[in-house]
Amino acid sequence: MSENNLCTLGSQSVKLKSNVYINASASIVGKKEGEGPLGLLFDMIGEDDMFGCKTWEEAESSLQKDAVYMALGKAGKKPEDMRYIFAGDLLGQSIATSFGIMNYNIPLLGVYGACSTCGESLTLGAMAISGGFAEDVICVTSSHFASAEKEFRYPLGYGSQRPLSASWTVTGSGAFVLGNKQEKGALARITGMTIGKIVDFGLKDSLNMGACMAPAAASTIASHFVDYNSHPEDYDKIITGDLGSVGQRVLLDLLRDKGYDIADRHMDCGMEIYDAGSQDTHAGGSGCGCSAVTLSAYILKQLSEGNWNKVLFVPTGALLSKTSFNEGQTVPGIAHAVVLEGL
Numbered sequence: 001m002s003e004n005n006l007c008t009l010g011s012q013s014v015k016l017k018s019n020v021y022i023n024a025s026a027s028i029v030g031k032k033e034g035e036g037p038l039g040l041l042f043d044m045i046g047e048d049d050m051f052g053c054k055t056w057e058e059a060e061s062s063l064q065k066d067a068v069y070m071a072l073g074k075a076g077k078k079p080e081d082m083r084y085i086f087a088g089d090l091l092g093q094s095i096a097t098s099f100g101i102m103n104y105n106i107p108l109l110g111v112y113g114a115c116s117t118c119g120e121s122l123t124l125g126a127m128a129i130s131g132g133f134a135e136d137v138i139c140v141t142s143s144h145f146a147s148a149e150k151e152f153r154y155p156l157g158y159g160s161q162r163p164l165s166a167s168w169t170v171t172g173s174g175a176f177v178l179g180n181k182q183e184k185g186a187l188a189r190i191t192g193m194t195i196g197k198i199v200d201f202g203l204k205d206s207l208n209m210g211a212c213m214a215p216a217a218a219s220t221i222a223s224h225f226v227d228y229n230s231h232p233e234d235y236d237k238i239i240t241g242d243l244g245s246v247g248q249r250v251l252l253d254l255l256r257d258k259g260y261d262i263a264d265r266h267m268d269c270g271m272e273i274y275d276a277g278s279q280d281t282h283a284g285g286s287g288c289g290c291s292a293v294t295l296s297a298y299i300l301k302q303l304s305e306g307n308w309n310k311v312l313f314v315p316t317g318a319l320l321s322k323t324s325f326n327e328g329q330t331v332p333g334i335a336h337a338v339v340l341e342g343l
Helices: 056-075 092-104 117-130 145-152 209-228 244-257 288-304 322-326
Strands: 006-009 013-029 084-088 108-110 136-143 172-179 188-194 237-240 266-268 310-314 316-318 333-335 337-341
Touching (some): 013 288, 056 136, 056 145, 084 092, 084 117, 092 108, 092 136, 117 136, 117 172, 117 188, 117 288, 117 337, 172 288, 188 209, 188 288, 209 316, 209 337, 237 288, 288 310
Parallel strands (some): 237 310
Antiparallel strands (some): 013 188, 136 172, 188 337, 310 337, 316 333
């Protein structure tokens, strides 16, 4: 670790002494996401969720490939300009990533944090740059409703009924070009992060992932406040990734028990991406792509336009597999917090 550019804070946090810039980003989503409240902000919306492919898994790989291509184009960079790519998805062995980005020939550091993968990849990418191990990297993640349903729950053809606590996996991919220099059109800077711990409250309902992930989000946010000696009012927004309406209530209650009230500035990507009144998504959105595309299309826009000055971005993940679920295991959660500031 470079002592000049990185500083550990408290038990879980890092403060960057040299700026890391998000110089460009791209977001690609499916038809349902394009019909939601953020539809006009996404870079590309698919006419259907197959994206010209034969399988759902191939479609998700196509999402990552195209998101990386668009982000690099916006940044005026080529694949060979990227020292590393930090990437991951929800599927077994991260096959959406491996088949999606292999032809870019960029050294890969694959990551898996379930739906928190966007926060984990940004954390690792920023630390690599600030530590002097790279000048430019790219981070990308994705999810797809149909491939995730097949991976974790039931094939769509089964027609299973979803309870109201269930969330809808976002079909989408977000890619971010990070650099040690502020390029023309840069969107924001990453100034620090709080790396989450695995938190398990013993819940076993995989169709209520908001409640499963909320304790991890509360743990990370509270640890961030302690490590940084900060308070909720220091941020314009505190943004979780995938809790939905059920998880939000749990999060707010848990943080109040810890002495923090974030109700007036909390936002959840899963609640922003769909219209609860007109789109039948029950508790809201989830999936690796949920926080990634919302960050790219909406959050960074607010920071770059000066509407917000500083936000705490906290994607959340449920660390389960179909094997652990079928063996009766609990659903642990994790959340990683990234401090984003305007330029």
